[in-house]
Amino acid sequence: MFSEEQVLKSLSKIIHPEKRKDIVSLGMISEIESGENGISLTLTPEKSNDPFISSIRSTIVRTLKEALGPDVVINEIKVQPRVIVGKKTEKKREVLPFVTNIVAVSSGKGGVGKTTIAVNLAIALARNGYKVGLLDADVYGPSVPKMFDAEKYKPEVKRENNVDHIIPLTKYGVKVLSTGFFVDPAEAVIWRGPMASNFLKQLITQGDWGVLDYLLVDLPPGTSDIHLTLVQEVPVTGAIVITTPQEVALADAIKGISMFRSDKIDVPVLGLVENMSWFTPAELPASKYYIFGKDGGKKLAEKMNVQLLGQIPLVQSICEGSDNGQPAALGDSITGNAFMELAGKLTGSVDKRNKDQSPTIKLQITK
Numbered sequence: 001m002f003s004e005e006q007v008l009k010s011l012s013k014i015i016h017p018e019k020r021k022d023i024v025s026l027g028m029i030s031e032i033e034s035g036e037n038g039i040s041l042t043l044t045p046e047k048s049n050d051p052f053i054s055s056i057r058s059t060i061v062r063t064l065k066e067a068l069g070p071d072v073v074i075n076e077i078k079v080q081p082r083v084i085v086g087k088k089t090e091k092k093r094e095v096l097p098f099v100t101n102i103v104a105v106s107s108g109k110g111g112v113g114k115t116t117i118a119v120n121l122a123i124a125l126a127r128n129g130y131k132v133g134l135l136d137a138d139v140y141g142p143s144v145p146k147m148f149d150a151e152k153y154k155p156e157v158k159r160e161n162n163v164d165h166i167i168p169l170t171k172y173g174v175k176v177l178s179t180g181f182f183v184d185p186a187e188a189v190i191w192r193g194p195m196a197s198n199f200l201k202q203l204i205t206q207g208d209w210g211v212l213d214y215l216l217v218d219l220p221p222g223t224s225d226i227h228l229t230l231v232q233e234v235p236v237t238g239a240i241v242i243t244t245p246q247e248v249a250l251a252d253a254i255k256g257i258s259m260f261r262s263d264k265i266d267v268p269v270l271g272l273v274e275n276m277s278w279f280t281p282a283e284l285p286a287s288k289y290y291i292f293g294k295d296g297g298k299k300l301a302e303k304m305n306v307q308l309l310g311q312i313p314l315v316q317s318i319c320e321g322s323d324n325g326q327p328a329a330l331g332d333s334i335t336g337n338a339f340m341e342l343a344g345k346l347t348g349s350v351d352k353r354n355k356d357q358s359p360t361i362k363l364q365i366t367k
Contacts, residue, residue, distance in 0.1 A: 001034055001035060001036060002034045002039065002068055002072070003034065004032045004034065006067075006068065007029075007032050007034060007039060007041070007064070007068075008024050008029065008032070009067075010063055010064055010067035010068060011023060011024050011029055011060060011063060011064070012024040012025070013063060013067075014056065014059050014060065014063055016028070016052060016056070017052050017055075017182040017183070018052060018157060018164070018166070018182070018202070019157065019164075020154075020156070020157055023043075023056065026046075027044070027082075028043055028044050028045060028056075029041055029042075029043065029044070030042045030044050031078070037073065037075060038072065038073030038074060038075040039064065039072065039073065039074055039075060040074075040075040040076040040077070040078075041060075041076075041077055041078075042077075042078040042079075042080050043056065043057065043060070043077055043078065043079050043080070044079075044080050044081065044082050045079070045081055045082070046081070046082055047081060050081075050198075052182075053079055054191065054195065055183070057077050057079070060074075060077060061074050061077070095204065095205055095233060095234055096204065096209060096215065096234055098209070098210060098211040098212065099133070099209060099211075099212045099215045100212065100213050100214070101213065101214050101215070101237040101238075101350055101354075102214075102215045102217065102234050102235070102236050102237050103214060103215070103216050103217065103236070103237055103238055103239070103240065103270065103346070103350070104217050104219055104227075104230060104236050104238070104239040104240070104260075104267065105117065105118040105121070105216055105217065105218050105219060105239075105240055105242065106219045106221075106227070106239055106240070106241055106242070106256050106260075107219075107221045107222075107241065107242040107243065107249075107252070107253070107256065108221070108222065108241070108243065108249065108251070108252025108253040108254070108255050108256040109221050109222065109248070109249055109252040110141075110221040110222075111221075112221075112242050112243055112244045112249050112275055112276070113242065113244075113275040113276060113312075114218065114219075114221065114242040114275075115136075115138065115143050115144060115147065115218050116147070116275070116318065116322050116327075117242050117273055117275055117312065117342075118134065118144075118216055118218040119134065119144060119147045119148070119218075119322070119327050119329075120318075120327045120328055120329035120339040120342075121216065121329070121339060121342060121343055121346065122134040122174045122214075122216050123172045123173070123174060123327055123329040123330060123339070124329040124339040124340045124342065124343035125213075125214055125216075125343045125346075125347070126172060126173030126174050127173065127329065127330075127340065127343075128340070128343055128344070128347070130213040130214055130347075131210075131211055131212045131213045131214075132173065132174045132175070132212065132213065132214050132215075132216070133168065133174065133175040133176070133177075133207075133209050133212045133214070133215040133216070134174050134175070134176045134177075134215075134216050134218065135176075135177055135178075135203060135204065135207070135215060135216070135217045135218065136176070136177065136178030136179060136180065136218050137200055137203075137217050137218055137219050137220065137226055137230065138179075138218055138219065138220045138221075139179045139191065139196040139199060139200060139220065139226060140191075140196070140220065141220070142178045142179040142180030142183075143180070144176060144178045144180060144218060145178050145180040145181060146180075146322075146325070147322050147325060147327060148169065148171050148172070148174075148176055148325055148327075149324065149325020149326070150169050150171060150176070150181075150325070151180065153169050153181055154181060154182075155167050155168065155169070155177065155181050155182075158208070163206070164206055165206055165207075165208040166202070166203065166206050166207050166208060167208050168207055168208060168209065169181070172327070172330060175209060175210070175212070177203050177207050179199065179203075193224075193225040194225075196225065196226060197225050197226065197228075197229040200226060200229050200230070200233075201229065201233055204230075204233050204234060205233070214350075217230060217236075222252070222256075223255070223256070223259050227259070227265075228363070231265055231267060231362065231363040232362060232363045233362070234362065235359060235360040235361060235362050236267045236360055237268070237270075237350060237353065237354070237359075237360060238267060238268040238269065238270035238349070238350060238353050238360075239260045239267050239268070239269055239270060240269070240270050240271050240272070240273055240309060240346065241253050241256045241257055241260075241269065241271075241272050241273070241306075242272075242273045242275055243272065243273070243274060243275070243296070243297050243300065244274065244275055244276045244277075244292050244296070244297070245274060245276070245277060245290070245292045245293040245294060245295065245296030245297055246292040246293055246296065247293065247296065249292075249296075250296050250297070250300050253272065253297075253300060254300070254304065257269050257272075257304050257306065264363065265363060266360070266361075266363075267360055268353050268357060268360070269304075269306050270307070270309070270346065270349040270350060270353060271301070271306055271307035271308065271309035271345065271346070271349050272297055272300060272301045272304075272306050272307070272308055272309065273297070273308075273309050273310050273311075273312065273342065274295075274296070274297025274298065274308065274310070274311045274312070275312045275314075276291075276292055276312070276313075276314040277290075277292075277295075277297070277311035277312060277313055277314070278290050278291075278294075278311075278313050278314065279291050279313070279314045279315075280313050280314070280315050281316075282315070282316055285334065288313070291314070297311065298311070307345070307349055309342055309345040309346055309349065310338065310341060310342035310345055311338075312335075312338055312339070312342070313334075313335065313338065315334075315335055318335050
């Protein structure tokens, strides 16, 4: 049998990822019962949709076993959100009021280099003098932190007017927020759809984005709850779809384009980016080997009546730059210039979209 003091002392080592304080001092532990049959307690988060509750529960079990012995039995961990009596209802804040353009970066399937394009495009836009943010919404496979050499970055949270604001990483002229900043990179993110969506909402609404010309949102591959959450939360200016020239990738890209163009979503498709268009060896910079097929993205763009924003070659420097936190768009190489050209094509497409079409309306879902 263990005392309440022993249990609380053990749990005081667990830090809430968002609040940056331990769960005991935050008042999240109550109703501790410790007897011959094991330990039971109640976890009381401030809000019912706290996306970290599941991981905190599993951490509690692991921590108690490490501190009190591997044979300790955890009977039950109830979750009971706190009820705040007499709390005034505040006027709902406008979401991202100082962001001019929100661009979704998507792909029909994984493995086409979507995040590599998103990261390099953001940096290229910043190099062109724009104020840029990058939101890594690929909740289950966040790789943006590695590409920015920021896997150890932990965002600070500041509180103003009773609202918590998450401070993005600022690097290479880009403001960045990612799920990867809040979870252990060695652990899999195992969240149900609503948990992932709620966390994305927090990054959107509580991120201290400030004034931005462009906020790029790196979406998960395919179509999912995350895509719906984004178009429900903010008016997306437009989307770009990433593909390779390979037939299987092109087939999935068609689905991605069709999703954004559907009556329910109705987000303009700004263009298509063909990645890994050809392979160029470092020792033969003038050579092009079309290992995934030739001009598949170009032909699809013509077929779907969308602009081909760029063709990005498959070269070793892009891969190496992504792995070591020095993206290709930082330099004045052939690949760096390709991303600068892509950024110019994107801004032109956005300007034309804003001139010719009315602003996007957030998706309204009624039950």
